[in-house]
Amino acid sequence: MSVVPAEVLPGSVLAVDETARPAAAELGPRARLWPSLCAVYRAQLSRARVARIPLLFVATFQSIGIMILMRGVVDGGAEAQAVVAGSSVLVVAFVALNLLAQYFGQLRASGGLDHYATLPVPPAAVVLGAAGAYASFTVPGTVVTALFGCVLFGLPVAHLWVLVAVIPLAGAALAGLGAALGLLAPRPELATLLGQLGMSAALLLGVLPADRMPEVVRFARDLLPSTYGVEAFARTFGPHPDWAFVLGDLAVCGVVGVVSLAVATWAYRRAAVR
Amino acid sequence: MSTRAAQALRHSGDVVCAVRGLTKTYPAVRGRRGTPGTPEVRATDDVRLDIRRGEIFGLLGPNGAGKTTLVRQLTGLMRPDRGSVEILGHDIVRHPERAARILAYLGQESTALDELTVSLAAETTGRLRGLDVRQARAERDAVLDELGLGPLAGRPIKKLSGGQRRLACFAAALVGERPLLVLDEPTTAMDPVARRAVWSAVDRRRAERATTVLLVTHNVIEAETVLDRVAVLDRGRVIACDTPSGLKERVAGEVRVELLWRDRAPLEVPEVAALQDRVVESGRRWTLRLAPEEARAVVATVTGGAAFAALDDFTLATPSLEDVYLALGGAAQQGLVKA
Numbered sequence: 001m002s003v004v005p006a007e008v009l010p011g012s013v014l015a016v017d018e019t020a021r022p023a024a025a026e027l028g029p030r031a032r033l034w035p036s037l038c039a040v041y042r043a044q045l046s047r048a049r050v051a052r053i054p055l056l057f058v059a060t061f062q063s064i065g066i067m068i069l070m071r072g073v074v075d076g077g078a079e080a081q082a083v084v085a086g087s088s089v090l091v092v093a094f095v096a097l098n099l100l101a102q103y104f105g106q107l108r109a110s111g112g113l114d115h116y117a118t119l120p121v122p123p124a125a126v127v128l129g130a131a132g133a134y135a136s137f138t139v140p141g142t143v144v145t146a147l148f149g150c151v152l153f154g155l156p157v158a159h160l161w162v163l164v165a166v167i168p169l170a171g172a173a174l175a176g177l178g179a180a181l182g183l184l185a186p187r188p189e190l191a192t193l194l195g196q197l198g199m200s201a202a203l204l205l206g207v208l209p210a211d212r213m214p215e216v217v218r219f220a221r222d223l224l225p226s227t228y229g230v231e232a233f234a235r236t237f238g239p240h241p242d243w244a245f246v247l248g249d250l251a252v253c254g255v256v257g258v259v260s261l262a263v264a265t266w267a268y269r270r271a272a273v274r
Numbered sequence: 275m276s277t278r279a280a281q282a283l284r285h286s287g288d289v290v291c292a293v294r295g296l297t298k299t300y301p302a303v304r305g306r307r308g309t310p311g312t313p314e315v316r317a318t319d320d321v322r323l324d325i326r327r328g329e330i331f332g333l334l335g336p337n338g339a340g341k342t343t344l345v346r347q348l349t350g351l352m353r354p355d356r357g358s359v360e361i362l363g364h365d366i367v368r369h370p371e372r373a374a375r376i377l378a379y380l381g382q383e384s385t386a387l388d389e390l391t392v393s394l395a396a397e398t399t400g401r402l403r404g405l406d407v408r409q410a411r412a413e414r415d416a417v418l419d420e421l422g423l424g425p426l427a428g429r430p431i432k433k434l435s436g437g438q439r440r441l442a443c444f445a446a447a448l449v450g451e452r453p454l455l456v457l458d459e460p461t462t463a464m465d466p467v468a469r470r471a472v473w474s475a476v477d478r479r480r481a482e483r484a485t486t487v488l489l490v491t492h493n494v495i496e497a498e499t500v501l502d503r504v505a506v507l508d509r510g511r512v513i514a515c516d517t518p519s520g521l522k523e524r525v526a527g528e529v530r531v532e533l534l535w536r537d538r539a540p541l542e543v544p545e546v547a548a549l550q551d552r553v554v555e556s557g558r559r560w561t562l563r564l565a566p567e568e569a570r571a572v573v574a575t576v577t578g579g580a581a582f583a584a585l586d587d588f589t590l591a592t593p594s595l596e597d598v599y600l601a602l603g604g605a606a607q608q609g610l611v612k613a
Contacts, residue, residue: 024362024363024364025363025364025376025453027364027372027375027376028376028403028404028450028451028452029375029403029404029405030375031401031402031403031404032404035401035406035407036401036402039397039398039401042394042398043394043395043398046390046391047390106385107386110383110385111381111382111385112383112386114379114383114386115381115385115386115387115399116386117350117374118349118350118351118374118378118379118381119374119399119402119403120371120374120375120402120404121374125402272351273351273352273353273370
C-alpha cells in the first residue's frame, strides 16, 4: 500500500476540487445470510398461529377427501400408491405453492416489500426464510395424509420415513415456484390465479394414475416439479423399492428447488427496487 | 434557501443529505377499454435540498405533490431519471443498497409486520438490521419500554388500533440505531399520548446522538410545532424551503378571515356581494386572505346590520403554513389537509 497521501499524487488535483466532501460516514452492519434467514423463518413461522392453521386444516381435509373419493375407483396396487403419494404431496403444493404465491403477490402489491428493501438483508434470506417457513407448515398435514392413506388403502408404513426427504425437497421446488410466481405477477389477483392453477395442476396430474392419461397430459405431468416428489414417494410403497430411482426423482426436486429459489431471489430484487 | 447558503453548508460538512437536480417522470399510460389514459407526470422535478445534521426536516405538500416519490428515491427504493442523492457521503443513486445501512425508514404500509406480535416485529427488524440476538432483544425491550408499548408486546400488530399499529411500526424503525430516520407520516391516527411518545423518542435521539429526521407530513399543525425547517412541495417542485416561522413571515402582511353562514351567504348585502370573487368557498364556510385593515372592515360589516343575522360564526387568524402554501401559488385550491 502506498504511504503517499492521495492529494499529492500527480493527476489527483482535478479530482479534489472545490466540492471536496467530507469522508463518507461508516455504514451500519450488513445482516448476514444465516442469522437473517433464521430471523425471517422464525417470524414467518409465528404467523402460522394467527393466519395459517385454518388453511392447514383445509389442505389436509382436501387431500383426505380426495383419497376417500378415489377409494371407490382404485383398489390396491400401483394406482393406490400413486393416489396416496399424490394426495400427500398435494398438501405441499397447496401451502408452499399456492399460499406462498398469494403471500408474496399481496406483499408486493401493498408495498410491504419496502420494509425488507430498506433493511440491509440479503434478498436470499427473505425468500428462503419465507419459503422454508411455508414448507414447514406442510409437515403435519403431509404426515397425517400419508398415514391416513396407508390405512385406507392398506399400504405398508415401513418406508414413510422417506417423507423426511420428500417434504423439504418437494417443498423447496414448489415454494420456490410459488415465490417466483408471486413476485413476478404484475397484479396480486394474477399471483393468486397462478398459485391456484399450479395447485390444480398438482392435483390433477399428481393424484390421478399416470398410465390412464393421454400422451400430451403425461408430458405436462413430467414438466411439473411436484410429479417427481410424488413418484419418489410412491416407489417406496413397493415391497422392494428401487432406491436409485427414488434418489433420482428427489434429485430432480432438489435441482428445480435450487433453480426456482434463485429465480425467486432475482424476482425479489427486481420487485424491491422500481 | 439561497445557493450561497447551500454552498457554505456543503463545505461545513454538516449536511447529512444533499439532493441535487432530482427528477423522476412517470411515463404516460395509454387508455384502455373502460380506463382513461393518464398523461406523463413529473413526480419530482429538479429537486434540490440540503438536510443538516440533527434537524427535523419536513416535506410538506398536498396529496400527489411528490413527497412519497421523493422519499422513495432518497431511501434507494426508486431510481431517479436524473440527479444525485448523497447521504453522509454515500452516493445513493449509484449504490441504493447502502441506504439501508445508513437510514431507518418508516413507510405508510405495515403489511410486512401485520401478523407478527409487536415484540417479534421489533426484534426481527433489529436482527435484519444486523444486530445479533442478544442486542436485538435488549434494544427491543428498551424501545418498547420507551414508547410505552410494554403491555401490547404480545399482541399481533394486526389486532391493534390504527394509532397503536403505527406506534408499533415506529418502534420497529428505532431498533438498530441509524443516524438518519425517514418517517412517512408517522403519527397518522395516533392519540396525543402516542404522539408525545414519538416526539420525545425523536428528541432524545437528537440530543444524545444528533440523529437527523426527515419527516413527510400533511399535518400543518404538527409541521409548525416540530419541524426545524420545511420544504414545501407542489407538483414535484420545491416551491419554498425555510424555517416554519421564516415561511410565515412571507405572508405576515395577511390575515385569514373565516366566515360561517347560517344557511347561505347574504348576497343581498352589497359589501358581502363585493367579497364574493375573492373568497374560497366550501359549503357554508367562506375563507378570505386580506390585509389587516381590510379584515377589520370586513369584520365590522358582517358583525353589524343585515349580514350579522345570517352569520353563524367567524374567526380571525394569523397565517399558518397552509396560508403560506396557498400564497406561494400551490396548485391545490383546497390547500393542505388540516388534521
